[in-house]
Amino acid sequence: MKTVLFRFLTLSFCVFLMSNTLSAQDFQGKAYYMSKTTIDMANFGRPGMDEDMKKRIAARLKNALEKTYILTFNKSESVYKEDERLDAPGGGGGGFGRMMMGNFVAGNQYKSIKSKAFLQEQEVFGKKFLITDSIPEFEWKMTGESKQIGQYTCFKAEGTKIKYGLDVNFRRPRPGEENKEEQPEKKKNIVDVVVWYTPQIPVSQGPSDYWGLPGLILEVNEGRTTILCSKIIMNTDDKETIKVPSKGKKVSREEFDEISQKKMEEMRQNFRRGGGRPGGGRPGGGRG
Template structure:
């Protein structure tokens, strides 16, 4: 109880000393490293030798380890991958590499004032604009603290609805498969652990995370970890936070269905020695 009280006191003190952030033209930039691990023990059905597994893991490193930049103000943010040259020999062949090349994530925008979320995505050269509401999180405060760089951070735990394709297995999620007997309203969730700092009292965070009294600096979601490595407050040259506008407008659910269909088509073509779905005709 005493520890909780001390942490609450620290929280109040940090918030009070951070009022300068609420200036009219305030802007910040946070750099995040995102890393996703794969269960290599069961990779390839457990029949693959260690040398082959290590070679595949090395090729997939660029796909599973990325750097992002979050540019934010009091109510808006844009989260985009940092551009970098592809290292020679990365990527390789195989189904997962083709997935990475043909399912491309774009910039993510969220507005915590009007609760909107926008993201540009590309599937086999066709551009989509996902437009939906930002997810609601019921955060549980634990009272735990730790230091990330120069910032005192507090731990919170929540749940997040899983969207899209499972990065670890590159297959449709169970709720997308016909043999599952999920009801129409049931959705799979994953536990999320975050660390946020009230020293930067904005309700922002990487990707679609938000809803805490401070910037989220670290996220642990399943096999994915997102960690902030650098923060620049009120940079001399401020970037415009542009609202994404390119692509056919769809909801998250609609985009998930499109992705699932294209992935299965690509899987069938890959088995036949091709690999690219044809044309994208019909309603797509």
Template sequence: MITTILKSATLLLFFLVSLPLTAQDFQAKAYYMSKTSIDMDNFGRPGMSEEQKKQIAERMKSMLEKTYVLNFNKTESNYKEEEKLEAPGQGQGARFRGIMSSFTGGNQYKNIKEKAFLQDQELFGKQFLIKDSLPQINWVMGSETKQIGQYMCFKATATIPDTNFDFTRFRRRSQHTTPQQDSTQTKEPETNNSEKLIQVEAWYTLQIPISQGPGEYWGLPGLILEVSAGRTTVLCSKIVINPSEKVVINKPSKGKEVTKLEYQEILEKKMKELRENFRGRGRGGRRG
């Protein structure tokens, strides 16, 4: 009985705090930090030393730490990476970052009322416009809570398809793998990223009762402030409610229009070409 009363009081408090957000002209900005780790045991060429792996990991660390801004109102949002100034003498790093940018999401637009999703995506100089419906996420909401900044957050979990780029797929196949090993009963058929499933843990706040979040995440009764999926964690660092300067929600419109699945197929083809190129260079190097 006491627990029920406390829960009701908590929900009432969130409701009272959230009343200003019900204004028709509500708009806000949320800033997020994203960090991604790489399993170095499955990355790079066979025989790479631990010291070499460590050097590569340090070099890639800054490339895998990004900041984003989510501009949103009651129905729409725009999620975009903040651009970084390139430090002097980082030519090689800039080239590698350019390759990586082709495998990371561009400007993303969500409309939760129309269930619409748009993404501006460049792939090795070619512009695409990914146009699809918002992915339906079957959240399981729990009672666990934690504080993120000034906001009380609730935990939710889900299992979703993994559409993120996997760097380990550039790893060359082991020379010790034989056709017989490849044809064992435990062999799994090759699939694209969209067919892999990952566990997602999200933390949302009822103090901002807007069903938005970073990237493609949405569908909870409050703004998602933190989300972990696979090796990536995204955490909100600051929220500005109804800023003095009007929030602009850009809607991507340029590029060849494709669905998410069609783009994944194009990406898989490009990845295959890159792997073949890397293998060809390796064979050429051994001959020399």
């Protein structure tokens, strides 16, 4: 009991010192995250594909589904962007999966805690979009569980969110599915999420569109995706300006998902016919 009390008092004192530091100066921090997404092998690939082929394709896609991101944040704003890297030749899989990931390019994500604004740059077949929306409102449930992530004491919180974006499993339609009138992309896809945050960095920020807790979120578990913080740098001398994205056609997240689903289906049809790009297979198809 004394150990638990001492740990709580020590953490409270650290939070108090950090809070005074953040309030006393124009601070900025950087958090580095590794994002990993696993593949649903049961529904992966075309019907009849043997397991060895599935595993070989999944191994090539693994590189594209493991990414490093940098969250640059202050008390009220943040930008979450992919860390630039040189991919290995032939990386990212092959066939439909490689073309999909090469033509749907995610850009910087910006969120403002003060104005509740969410902006994200996206590119689909060379056409730039600017997703403009509000940051999600999470109803976090504190579980009381704690663990260490690096040097930080973290606490567990659970919630739900609407999941946007395309299916990373690249499952082709089964026979007869092409003509079904179901439109799952228009239904709200609610997913359970578990996060771990640290009050030792008392800012209501986190990776991607996550926020709303009394401390920086260091780990996210959402379905088959895990986002884990690997490094934090506070108050570096080399500070960056947090820029608000402004380029691209403005759309909501729902509108962008509809556009993406339509382009992905066009690409599937062209791929089956031996093409691979919407707009007749010419480079830059779909540009408008």
